[in-house]
Each structure stands twice: as C-alpha cells, then as structure tokens.
Amino acid sequence: MISRQAECCFWMHRQVERAENAARLLAVNRSFILDVAQPEAQQWWPIVVVTGEQERIRTVLGDDAATQGDAIQDYLTWNPDNPVSIYSSIRWARENARTVREVISLEMWETINGFWHWLTRGQGRRLYNEDVDAFYRRVRDLGSTFSGTCHNTMLHEDPFDFMRLGMLLERAGWTARILDVKHHMLGPMEDNGPASPLESAHAMALLRSCSATEPFFKQVQHAPTPRVVVGFLLFAGNFPRSLLHCLDRAMNFLRRVRPESGRTGARSMALLGDLLDDTNSLSLETVFERGLHTELTRIIDSIAKVCDAVSADYFHPDIGQLTAGGQQTQSQSQG
C-alpha cells in the first residue's frame, strides 16, 4: 500500500488506543483517590507523568499544577494544545481517518466521525460536566467499537495490519508506563507475603488501569500482591493488554506487512524481534534483580525505537535507495 496511507492507518488506530487508555487511567484514578487517602499533590501528578506532560502542564497551570486535580483532568481530557489529550487524540485519529477515507471502511469512518461530532458539538462536554465517569466510559467504548469495527469490516491485509501494529505498540507502551509510574508506590517487591491495605489498593488500581481485574482473578487466583500483578501485566501471554501479548501480536502484524523478498523492513523486524525475545526470556526474578524501573525504561525506549524503525522502513522510505534497488521498477538501469 501507499506509504503515506500506511502511516495514517498506523496512527489512526494508535490515537484511538491512546484516547481509550487515557480515559481508563483517568477514570481509575478518580475512584482510587476516593479509596485511598493521599496528599493532594500525589493524587493526580502520577497520571501526568504517565502521559509525559509534566513540563507543558506547568506552563499552563503554574508551579502548583500538581494540586489542581480538576484542572489536570480537564487538561488531559480537553486541552487542544496538549498533543496527547483525549480531545487531541480523537481529533488526529479522525483527521487521519478522513485523510485515508478511501482506505478504511464506511463503518470505521462513521464510528470515528460520529464520535468526533459527539465530542465537539456539545453533547460530550455536557456529559463530562454531568457525569464524568460516564464520559470516560464513552471514550473507552469508542476504543472497543472502533477496534471491533476495524476487525469486522476491513479486509485483513496491509491497511488493517498497519492499524493493528500501531494500536498494539501504543498499548504495549501504556502498560509499561502505567507500571513504571505505579512501581514506587507498590512497596517492596521481594516480599512474597501478604500485601498491606495500601499496597493492595495500588495493585487493584493497577489492574483496573489495564482492564485486567477479572482476567487476573480468573487466571491467577491469588490475592493481588504487587509482585504477582506486575508479573501478570508483563508476562500473561493470553491477556490482551500484557506487554508480552502486545509485542507478540505486533510481531505477527509486522511479519505480515513485510514484502516477501528484499531488504525492506529488515530493521524494524530485527528490533522488534530482539525486544520480543528479551521479554520472552525475562523472568520476574531478573526484572526485580535489575530493578523494575530500569527494565521498564529499557522496554519503553525499545518500543520507541521500533516505532521509529517502522516509520523509516515503511512510511518514509529512502527513494534513492529504492530506485537503485529497483524492485518493481522497470527502469533502464535494470537492463
């Protein structure tokens, strides 16, 4: 498929995934701070850290930004200048969808376009003001609807594969970042004993942030100690938001989009392959030996490198090299 269209597909689904994760994280935190007494400045700041918006939000809300819970939520939800606000994510997802309108299905277009109008023509804002949890629920539902519509109405070929690839890499990144922000609140990981009430609350919030509560109990049948929860979110290959699952599925789609012959796609394939192998061979013990934060940082950086490589391999190919390589060209240089 055309490189630019592939890029739009990749980002479109990625941005919907981003909005969905942000909505879930915000909603979970709202209920979490009701359960657990925390200093004001620690209630919402960790969420800002997950989105990487610490610097910009200080310029908008001032140095005491951390204590302004409502303003933080508003900033992460509605601010058009915040590139990762829910508003911006939906806007860019819809703009990408509009740009490749001829590539995606009618149903996908109507899903994202309808949601955009809902969000920006009054109804969305009204719901946010009246029942903010219901609002975040709507955003999460969009994620599911969009993903399901994509799966059920697109041909399962290149455009679909690039959408899934973008969505999965985004999701892997969220799981890693959410874990990273929560890790220092989780208490000593070496300890296999029963968790304190606060640790349990954090562990539960962590599960909820990844829609993992019920899957966790079904599979693990164990009290949610921080250590077990971290293991589940990293390595439960059958849980669709675990790091391992996301990377494994992403690898599948990367294989599918790669041409059968030639060098195209070699770099992104190698990088993701390495990351997947590492993750597969990693044990929970090793993770804690090296330090959870160190490991998560490495993983987050690796995911970013994979995304860059996908972009270089598929979205912005070097024409000079390609014409010299000459696959599918009928130029004279091929003789």
Added chain:
Amino acid sequence: MASDSESNNDGGGLFEGYQPLAGAFDEFCAMDGSPRPEAVRVVERLDDLGRRAFMERQRLADGSFLKAGVTFSVYSDRGGVERIFPFDLVPRIVDGAAWDRLEAGLIQRVTALNLFLQDMYGEQRILAEGKVPREIALGSSGYLEAMHGIQPPHGVYIHVCGVDLVRDPNGEFLVLEDNARSPSGVSYVLENRTMMKRILPRVFSESRVRSVDAYPARLLSAFNELAPEPRERPRVVVLSPGPFNSAYFEHSFLARRMGCDLVLPDDLFVHDDEVFVKTTHGPTRVDVIYRRIDDAFLDPEVFRPDSMLGVRGLIRAYRAGNVTIANAFGNGVCDDKAIYPYVPEMIRFYMSEEPIVQQVPTLICAEQDALEQVLADLGNYVVKAVDASGGYGMLVGPTSTKEQIEEFRARLKENPRGYIAQPLIELSTCPTWTSSGLSPRRVDLRPYVITGRETWVLPGGLTRVALREGSYVVNSSQGGGSKDTWVLEPDSQEDSP
C-alpha cells in the same frame, strides 16, 4: 429507514400558495402557479407528504450528511471549517426529451473544445484563419507553451468537463461557462442521489429518474482506455492537494468509488521519466493520474521553480508518453472566459455544424468598442474576471451598490483584457425550502461530460441553488446549496414500441 409511503398531509400541502418569481422561468410551475406537465407527478407526491413530514426529512438529510462526512471546507481567518453543502430536498427536474437535446449539444461542445486544444498546441489553424484573435488566445493565462508538440493519448485533453448552464426566461438552456481544467462537484450529485433514495423513496420510485450510478465506472473506463500503452490493469491514481483542500471529500470519494488509490504530490516521484508511487513494498509504476491540482502546482520544473509543491519531472514523463494525465495541462486556454465567446465559431470551424446549445452573448472588454459600451452602462452588466471562478472577482451590476460599481469601473479601466461582460440573465428558479415554506430560488446546472475513446454525459448533473432571496450567485463558497437533478423518463405509455 424513512418511509414516505403513507399520505400524511400534516401541516398543509407543500406547494400550497407557491408563487413563481415574476420575470423568471420556474422549473416546476407556469406563471399561474399550475405545475408543468413534467412536474405534475413530483408535485403531487411532495404535496402528499405534507409540510411537517417534509421538514422532518430535511432534518434527517442534514444529519446524515454530517455523519457521513459529506462536507467541504470553507477558508476563513481561523483556518478551515468543515460544513455540509446545504442540500434542498425538492429535486430539480428536467424533462427527458429536453435533456436528450442538451446532451447532444454538450457532446458537440466538448468535442469542439477538445479539437481547439489539439489545434492550439499543434498547427494553430484557427488563429491562422482569424476565427479566434491570436492575441486573446496566446495571451490567455491558461495557454501553456510547454504543451506544444505533446500528443496526449488519443488526442484527449478534456477527460472530464463541467459545463455550467443556466435557463433564460423562455426556458432555453444557455451555456454560461466551461470548466475544462478540474471541475468539481460530481460527488455531491452521487451523494445527493443516495440521500434522496433513502429519504424520499416513494417520490423517487414513482418518478422514473435516470440513474447516475454509472459515473465512477465510466470515469475509470475512460482512464483505462487512455492509459499510455495497453496494460492489463493500468494503475490509476487520483492526485489531490491534500486533506486541507476544500474538495478533498470529493477526491477521496472518487478514489473509493473507482477502487483506486488517492495520492498526494509527495507520494509520487519521477525516475527515468517514469512516474512511481511510494508504497510499503517499494516504488510502483503509475500509468494514469487523475489530477485535481491546478497546473501551477503540478511540476516545479516547469511551472514554479520556487515551489516545493508538485511532482518534479512530471511533465518530462508526460512528454515521454509514459503517463496519462487527466485533464491534460494547458486546458485553461479553452475555458478562459475571453475565449468563451468564440466557442460557437469553433464548432462551425472544426465540425462544420451549428451549435445545438446556445450561449450567453458576451462582450470582450479587451475590445475598445465593447469596453466603452460596458463602461457606459456598467450597472446593467455582469462583469467577470476571465481567469477567476467560484463566483469570485465578479460584479453583478443590477444588484450592486454604487460604490461597488465604481470600484469595479476602476479595475476594468486598468485591465480591460482581464474582464468580459454579459447581460444579466434572469436565471430560472426552482421551488426551494425556506423558513417560510417553498419559495422560488435561482438555480444553475452543471452536467459532467466524460471523454475516453468516446464522450458520455452524466444524466442530470449538479444543480446549485442561490439560497438567499433575490441572489444570483449559486457558488457553495457564497451561500449556495445544491439539489438532486432528476432527468425524467417520459410517461410509461410512450414506452411500448
């Protein structure tokens, strides 16, 4: 979804009290308000529906267009804003027999325009014989020196032509202008039709309307026929300036309906005089480009060396015969408004025929006598810039203020070559839904003519309507809306042989 099957005369008949506009031809009614023969059936069905149901359906239609993203962008200080193209549910109807004659006239006209382009970029016989003034033709901003000696496949320059028609008070169709570069609007024709079938199924099904569905397939066939050399499956792409262009919806729509790719200039590149598109599997050769970008932004090598836009080397590839570009470059010389007065002469010159469809008498301000005549009576003319479109750069004398007229007088004196003048045509009206019920509003009609190995006309076309009371300007950028255009088959008794 909407069922208009039961009669629901709630709120009164739609046409009750409809009063045609004095001095204009009404598409539905004679001066006494009685429906024209071809309109009787449609009027009855709409009357059955009643006002309340009609309004409800109008609201449904507007919501559906927004949901489907059938929108265009309006430029303003705050950047692009998306709007739906206002759509009026009352169709514009054209009697089948009148249409057949019109169709023959359009084919004749487009054929002549195409022959003119062949001539202009070849021997220029028509200039040598003095039928078109040399200085006007060669002085046209659309005339492109670089096209000389390039022979497009099968000599086709105007693959898609939009011919703007108006109807005078006698009901005679007149050509107002030709659009031979990249006419837009056809997506609205197809979307409006889809909407009408959904919203007013009964009115539609009982009216025997000629189908417009074939357009995308016809367009694709024309492109396939004109691919540079016989290819089993030529690669056709639609080239758009990008999502910020006001007609992006249409570019995307046509690509979708033809099943081909939509590309932006950056997706293409030229290597060894061949055009390639960048794909995730490497470069792939392109055979036909349906471009919806102006000449000036197509190839920086030829048009604007300073421009970053366009596809470098495209004209070289075109000249080498390796790619078909639709429409061809340099078509602006044939739809220049200062060339327009000579089209009937072209038809006689190249085809030895008399024009089937007439056009509006036009004064060329470049000619001294004409200029004086126009300046003496400026308030009674419509003056248009020869190289403008979209309703910009024009003066409608009879509806303008003294200041506007005087301002235009100065511009006209400064650059007479830049303008033509026409008498104000009392455009025909069509019943249109307004806040006070159905009222007559002025309309024009843009049929679309496709040329591949042969020429084909889409039955109907885009009817644009000036929604403001008293307005003559139908352009979407200036308060215009659109209607579905129904070319009606004659009643069934004439069907049997």
